[in-house]
Amino acid sequence: MKGLIMPWLKAYIPEYSALAYTAAVLLLIGIISVAIHFILHRVVLTWVGSRARIARQVWRQAFFERKLFNRLALTLQGIIIYIQAGLWLSSSSVLLPVIQTMTNLWILLYGLLSLFSLLDALLDIFKQKPAMRNFPFRGIFQSVKLIASIFIGLLIISTLIGKSPLILLSGLGAMTAVLMLVFKDPILGLVAGIQLSANDMLSVGDWLEMSKYGADGAVIDIGLTTVKVQNWDNTITTIPTYALISDSFKNWRGMSESGGRRIKRSLLVDSSSVRFLDEEDVRRLQRAHLLAPYLEQKIQEVSRYNSEQQLDLSSQVNGRRLTNLGTFRAYLDVFLKHHPDIHQQMTLMVRQLAPTANGIPMEIYAFTNTTSWVKYEGIQSDIFDHVFAVLQEFGLRVHQAPSGYDMRSLGREPAVEAEQKGIRQAG
Numbered sequence: 001m002k003g004l005i006m007p008w009l010k011a012y013i014p015e016y017s018a019l020a021y022t023a024a025v026l027l028l029i030g031i032i033s034v035a036i037h038f039i040l041h042r043v044v045l046t047w048v049g050s051r052a053r054i055a056r057q058v059w060r061q062a063f064f065e066r067k068l069f070n071r072l073a074l075t076l077q078g079i080i081i082y083i084q085a086g087l088w089l090s091s092s093s094v095l096l097p098v099i100q101t102m103t104n105l106w107i108l109l110y111g112l113l114s115l116f117s118l119l120d121a122l123l124d125i126f127k128q129k130p131a132m133r134n135f136p137f138r139g140i141f142q143s144v145k146l147i148a149s150i151f152i153g154l155l156i157i158s159t160l161i162g163k164s165p166l167i168l169l170s171g172l173g174a175m176t177a178v179l180m181l182v183f184k185d186p187i188l189g190l191v192a193g194i195q196l197s198a199n200d201m202l203s204v205g206d207w208l209e210m211s212k213y214g215a216d217g218a219v220i221d222i223g224l225t226t227v228k229v230q231n232w233d234n235t236i237t238t239i240p241t242y243a244l245i246s247d248s249f250k251n252w253r254g255m256s257e258s259g260g261r262r263i264k265r266s267l268l269v270d271s272s273s274v275r276f277l278d279e280e281d282v283r284r285l286q287r288a289h290l291l292a293p294y295l296e297q298k299i300q301e302v303s304r305y306n307s308e309q310q311l312d313l314s315s316q317v318n319g320r321r322l323t324n325l326g327t328f329r330a331y332l333d334v335f336l337k338h339h340p341d342i343h344q345q346m347t348l349m350v351r352q353l354a355p356t357a358n359g360i361p362m363e364i365y366a367f368t369n370t371t372s373w374v375k376y377e378g379i380q381s382d383i384f385d386h387v388f389a390v391l392q393e394f395g396l397r398v399h400q401a402p403s404g405y406d407m408r409s410l411g412r413e414p415a416v417e418a419e420q421k422g423i424r425q426a427g
Contacts, residue, residue, distance in 0.1 A: 025088045026095075033081055040073040062124040068117040071110050078106035104159045112152045116145060139193035139241065142224035146186055188242035189225040195245055196222070202244060207252035213239045215249075232373075260343035260367035261376045267387060268359035269325065270397040277322040281395065285327065290334045298322060298330075325352070328394040329362065332387065336366050341379045343367040359399030 049064055063069065082103040089096040119141040126137050158165040196202045202219060208229055209216045217231035226238045255261055277285070282299070286292050302320045311318040332350040336342050346367040353361035364387075368379050391398060 062121040209250040266363035
């Protein structure tokens with residue numbers, strides 16, 4: 001092209017032929033670049049965007065929403081300008097290295113941004129697939145972005161100073177210790193993310209409890225350096241990713257997947273209220289349809305044992321007898337086995353724990369058939385409402401520490417008795 005234009009320019013404007021040729025080349029490059037930009041962005045990408053919005057494929061929408069095609073088009077425009085400058089400008093031109101340097105920086109920058117868009121689009125695609133949600137792709141992609149940014153940064157510096165990037169890379173050997181210190185958290189986070197994924201220790205959506213960091217809620221994000229937990233009070237707690245490997249934490253995923261949530265709560269029975277059942281107690285309790293089969297079977301068993309041993313039953317020390325505490329425990333066991341909200345295929349028992357200074361602990365150990373927190377608390381409350389209400393039917397009392405009202409009542413009773421005594425004497 002220069003051989004065709006330069007003779008014509010020298011014939012008419014010999015003094016400004018070189019300058020005129022450079023201006024014509026720049027104008028031509030600008031016109032071609034604007035035309036290519038119009039074709040790519042106004043025609044091609046508009047058509048691709050409309051197809052992506054109509055199509056049901058997730059990958060098309062993800063690539064378009066993350067502006068991958070826009071950035072690739074801008075990268076392509078930089079390459080075209082670089083090629084045009086090499087074709088139409090001579091190697092001795094002052095503008096050639098300037099244009100090539102600027103286009104190199106343009107290509108490197110938008111090439112890096114295109115990689116970021118690709119990784120973000122892939123992350124969006126993987127989030128839509130249940131099988132991929134357990135993998136820490138976010139942390140891995142962040143690591144790739146960090147490495148790519150460092151590499152592109154070295155290439156940009158080498159382009160600006162006109163030196164080979166190998167010279168800069170060779171100098172990094174002496175800076176390894178500094179880089180390890182600066183990027184300690186990302187490196188530890190990357191390793192921790194791989195371990196969490198390989199061992200299936202944590203994934204987005206799990207209920208994580210880590211009291212050391214004040215975390216108790218659902219995992220909403222697993223990043224390169226931090227894990228975000230939305231607590232049940234809607235606060236956000238960030239935990240260093242490597243802390244999940246070095247420290248212990250509780251993952252409630254197993255509970256959620258099992259379909260049952262554990263009830264493990266005890267009530268304290270006043271030990272002074274424990275006694276043997278008499279005949280009147282037995283007749284009254286036999287009217288309870290849940291307890292009647294147990295009492296009938298137990299009475300026969302006790303009667304048969306006592307008759308075989310020929311014991312003197314006038315003393316309560318001799319023989320076997322039914323106690324109100326044991327009968328109450330049997331009732332709770334049958335009550336839970338017939339409860340519609342208790343998981344019958346999981347561990348279910350009512351046990352008596354070691355007596356304490358505060359009474360005899362009677363513990364209920366069972367699982368609800370739902371893992372919903374609100375429903376679980378409602379079921380647990382309903383069960384213990386019934387337990388506390390029915391306790392007196394067995395002649396038992398709940399142990400509780402004396403309140404201020406109890407203390408005031410103790411001081412008031414002697415005064416009332418003295419007053420009544422005085423009234424009687426006066427009468």
